[in-house]
Amino acid sequence: MYVDGLHEKGIFKDGFPFRLEVNALDNFDYPVHWHAVIEILYLEKNSLNINVNNKESKLDEGDILFIAGGDTHGFSNRNNSGKRIFIQFDSSSLSTFGNNSIIKSLISGSFKISLKDTPFHGSIKEHILSIVESYSKRDFGFEFFISARIHDIFAIISKFLADKVNFQNTPDTARKIQGMDKLSEAFKYIEANYMNDISLSDVAKAVGFSESYFSRMFKDITEKNFILYLNEYRIKQAEHFLIDSSMSIADIAYTVGFNSIVTFNRAFKSIKGCSPSGYKKIGL
Structure with a gap:
């Protein structure tokens, strides 16, 4: 586990x-x-x-x-x-x-x-x-x-x-059940494609929903927006590279799907509370 x-x-x-x-x-x-x-x-x-x-x-x-x-x-x-x-x-x-x-x-x-x-x-x-x-x-x-x-x-x-x-099988409950099934598909899509330049529109299309509906459903169930979840997932992958590889920070940033080192550094510090270089030193 x-x-x-x-x-x-x-x-x-x-x-x-x-x-x-x-x-x-x-x-x-x-x-x-x-x-x-x-x-x-x-x-x-x-x-x-x-x-x-x-x-x-x-x-x-x-x-x-x-x-x-x-x-x-x-x-x-x-x-x-x-x-x-x-x-x-x-x-x-x-x-x-x-x-x-x-x-x-x-x-x-x-x-x-x-x-x-x-x-x-x-x-x-x-x-x-x-x-x-x-x-x-x-x-x-x-x-x-x-x-x-x-x-x-x-x-x-x-x-x-x-x-x-007074539990009833309401339309809201049915929608959440359907949402969970679709969200599971979305997570699998993100795990398989996080290293690419994927967008909310790409994931919504992959699970068969409109972009606006998928965005609302994603935030309703996970209580965070799509970009935050995607960045958190990418940063988690970056952690492994920072600790277990000799790759440069720039190479790691592009490997996990960020399109610039500046964006990567900003997201990493926001999520982990320190810079990628600082995290790498802690792990060594």
Whole structure:
């Protein structure tokens, strides 16, 4: 697992679209990132600071956070012991779910379930701990058991949302689901072509949207404009060259898609807080 630009990749192993991590680090920081898969965070012990879609908040002990695919998020936990359970899964690949569009509708935006949300919280917590136990043992057929428990969690979530917000499969929800699918295509296009002189118009055309609609959708879902995302991705690629190659800064700038060294230096300093040459010295 690694973060490329802001995109977390390499999440799953062994062909099973599921990942579980129990984290008890005293100093736990993880940079802001996004991924297409759904994530469940159960804060079993103590508190945790979190940033979701550029909004800072604090999770309290017992809180369960559902993070929608495509929502940016990062964690900060300094000088504070704790225990956190992270579950990530690809709903489209877990065949026991059935209708994947229903799952995407339910988790079209990140939300929290706290201890006061009875009886939903207790039931979900029970299934999460059951998943942790099954995954630790990995008995024969544990994949089916885990898929079934996640299915149970979504059954509870559907009741929770209906009870709390009178959930309906609205046109806005459908548009966001379609937007996430198209945004995934856009990210793939950027990753394959970032080194070229690509524009918002090029990416919009590649995913089949008008430039104006794609621009609005991109900012609505990622909460940043296309140029900022593209520059952040290019700078992330430049970091690798600055540390692991003997290329000149000018060559690196052109290699990652900038059309001038001045533009590259300005973007690098804005995103990283230092010049490319300064970053290179830090890495050496």
